[in-house]
Amino acid sequence: MTPDLKTHMAVQAIRIETRLDHLLGGSEFLESNKSPPRLLAAMRHGVLNGGKRLRPVLVLECAALLGRCDEGVLDVACALELIHCYSLVHDDLPAMDNDDLRRGKPTVHRAFDEATGILAGDALLTLAFDVIGQEAAHPDATIRLQLSRELSKASGVVGMAGGQMLDLQAEHCDRTEIEIYKFHAMKTGALLRYACRAGAILADASNDNIDRLTRFGTTIGLSFQIADDLLDVVASPEELGKATGKDADAGKATLVGLWGVERSRKELDWLLADAKELLEPFGATAETLNSIAAFIATRSS
Amino acid sequence: MTPDLKTHMAVQAIRIETRLDHLLGGSEFLESNKSPPRLLAAMRHGVLNGGKRLRPVLVLECAALLGRCDEGVLDVACALELIHCYSLVHDDLPAMDNDDLRRGKPTVHRAFDEATGILAGDALLTLAFDVIGQEAAHPDATIRLQLSRELSKASGVVGMAGGQMLDLQAEHCDRTEIEIYKFHAMKTGALLRYACRAGAILADASNDNIDRLTRFGTTIGLSFQIADDLLDVVASPEELGKATGKDADAGKATLVGLWGVERSRKELDWLLADAKELLEPFGATAETLNSIAAFIATRSS
Numbered sequence: 001m002t003p004d005l006k007t008h009m010a011v012q013a014i015r016i017e018t019r020l021d022h023l024l025g026g027s028e029f030l031e032s033n034k035s036p037p038r039l040l041a042a043m044r045h046g047v048l049n050g051g052k053r054l055r056p057v058l059v060l061e062c063a064a065l066l067g068r069c070d071e072g073v074l075d076v077a078c079a080l081e082l083i084h085c086y087s088l089v090h091d092d093l094p095a096m097d098n099d100d101l102r103r104g105k106p107t108v109h110r111a112f113d114e115a116t117g118i119l120a121g122d123a124l125l126t127l128a129f130d131v132i133g134q135e136a137a138h139p140d141a142t143i144r145l146q147l148s149r150e151l152s153k154a155s156g157v158v159g160m161a162g163g164q165m166l167d168l169q170a171e172h173c174d175r176t177e178i179e180i181y182k183f184h185a186m187k188t189g190a191l192l193r194y195a196c197r198a199g200a201i202l203a204d205a206s207n208d209n210i211d212r213l214t215r216f217g218t219t220i221g222l223s224f225q226i227a228d229d230l231l232d233v234v235a236s237p238e239e240l241g242k243a244t245g246k247d248a249d250a251g252k253a254t255l256v257g258l259w260g261v262e263r264s265r266k267e268l269d270w271l272l273a274d275a276k277e278l279l280e281p282f283g284a285t286a287e288t289l290n291s292i293a294a295f296i297a298t299r300s301s
Numbered sequence: 302m303t304p305d306l307k308t309h310m311a312v313q314a315i316r317i318e319t320r321l322d323h324l325l326g327g328s329e330f331l332e333s334n335k336s337p338p339r340l341l342a343a344m345r346h347g348v349l350n351g352g353k354r355l356r357p358v359l360v361l362e363c364a365a366l367l368g369r370c371d372e373g374v375l376d377v378a379c380a381l382e383l384i385h386c387y388s389l390v391h392d393d394l395p396a397m398d399n400d401d402l403r404r405g406k407p408t409v410h411r412a413f414d415e416a417t418g419i420l421a422g423d424a425l426l427t428l429a430f431d432v433i434g435q436e437a438a439h440p441d442a443t444i445r446l447q448l449s450r451e452l453s454k455a456s457g458v459v460g461m462a463g464g465q466m467l468d469l470q471a472e473h474c475d476r477t478e479i480e481i482y483k484f485h486a487m488k489t490g491a492l493l494r495y496a497c498r499a500g501a502i503l504a505d506a507s508n509d510n511i512d513r514l515t516r517f518g519t520t521i522g523l524s525f526q527i528a529d530d531l532l533d534v535v536a537s538p539e540e541l542g543k544a545t546g547k548d549a550d551a552g553k554a555t556l557v558g559l560w561g562v563e564r565s566r567k568e569l570d571w572l573l574a575d576a577k578e579l580l581e582p583f584g585a586t587a588e589t590l591n592s593i594a595a596f597i598a599t600r601s602s
Contacts, residue, residue: 034459034487039466043458090423095415114396118419119466122391125423126457129430133450141442148449149434156427157344158335165340165420186335 062199363500
């Protein structure tokens with residue numbers, strides 16, 4: 001990551017984290033006298049962990065690219081991050097990926113217990129659909145509802161949750177390239193695609209621009225997953241803050257497993273070129289988004 | 302249950318089940334080429350199980366009481382039932398109540414596996430927030446969004462999920478009456494209250510009537526939980542289709558445990574009187590809702 005992008009991302013991450021902290025700390029969403037302290041603490045543990053906040057940053061950047069920079073955009077960005085965080089809490093559970101560490105800290109079910117981990121994930125997922133409807137997000141309720149329903153599709157059985165199911169089923173099975181593409185597009189791609197698309201919708205972009213940023217989101221989504229699988233092969237646990245080599249150990253089908261390291265790096269270059277081409281009409285305004293695409297594609301180098 | 306109510310509930314349950322089957326079988330919600338068959342099958346197993354559909358029936362009856370009978374109401378009713386079903390799938394998990402049977406059939410994690418159970422619950426919860434936004438539910442997007450956000454609150458950390466957390470924490474602890482009231486109101490009450498309230502909102506009822514049906518929902522919600530706890534004490538596993546005596550075995554704090562069987566039955570009578578009083582202004586039109594309230598209060602007799 002370039003120093004400029006690093007600073008910019010850090011600033012945006014602070015804006016997002018501050019808002020998430022508020023959403024999880026007794027706002028109109030969570031009348032504090034009603035929230036069970038243990039469940040709220042587990043939800044906060046699963047969310048306020050110093051993540052890079054890539055998905056919400058993409059919402060903010062895509063909205064800003066098309067002229068919308070106010071704080072209302074943060075609600076949709078945070079709703080999306082709540083969905084992402086719930087998925088990590090549930091994916092870490094013993095019955096799923098059985099991870100003890102996330103960002104070098106105990107996962108929610110290790111810091112609390114399994115039942116609390118399940119409930120915290122459920123409650124984060126549920127909260128997202130309250131947060132996304134906030135009036136500040138967009139004056140038009142039809143748009144807010146569209147964003148809510150698209151978030152449901154991106155994260156449900158035809159999106160992220162469906163992709164996680166296919167991923168689990170792909171263990172110890174031979175899968176074709178096209179099958180792996182499909183579940184990558186669902187498991188990781190759907191939320192990154194949604195992030196870029198939602199940013200454009202929030203900025204009242206033209207259909208052409210919504211479509212262009214949606215395709216940009218799809219491209220970096222694939223790029224993200226390939227880089228992630230590559231890191232699992234080439235990085236050390238210390239660099240990553242979590243166990244590595246897990247895909248191979250679990251016999252998981254990945255494109256990197258199919259292609260090998262060299263071809264995977266080449267594919268990442270091609271995807272980055274595609275992403276840059278999609279942003280070309282926006283010229284220099286798209287500098288930050290270009291840098292994010294480059295960061296995603298090269299973080300395993 | 303009176304024979305008339307039994308027939309009426311059965312007819313309504315068929316309407317609801319038909320719609321749920323459609324929602325889980327390849328409509329616009331679930332482009333079937335994308336839904337992983339195993340996850341979809343697990344979701345269907347968790348939903349299409351011949352339940353009484355009490356919550357969605359309440360949505361339909363409350364809307365009908367105030368003059369709205371068209372099929373659009375079904376979307377909100379089914380969204381609520383999807384939430385209820387997800388909560389059962391997750392509550393049954395080994396880390397939660399660890400139940401093998403539900404309605405005499407294997408629970409989702411027993412029929413499939415634990416990971417699939419977690420994901421199926423997640424996907425049902427997520428789907429609800431797509432279904433509830435359907436245009437047929439109400440022409441005004443502001444109302445649809447209100448219903449979606451209120452569903453999130455009723456089922457999240459300040460509602461059902463929070464109540465389940467308090468319930469788990471109440472095992473092997475002495476709890477006061479007021480504490481048990483609180484988590485009953487959250488765990489079971491919130492969805493039943495929502496059902497009645499949503500029906501009134503869907504019918505464009507006056508604020509007075511929305512408030513009245515909301516209070517009716519709160520009353521039968523408490524009634525429902527007391528009757529449920531009473532059944533756990535007085536019914537046989539065969540009558541109930543699931544294990545009984547579990548609350549006492551788990552050392553769970555319940556009002557029935559605090560009050561004993563006789564006082565609990567008296568409280569149910571008082572709650573039923575309250576419910577009937579709330580419906581009085583509607584006269585004979587409210588006959589079905591009155592019968593449902595009576596069924597809820599007396600099903601443990």
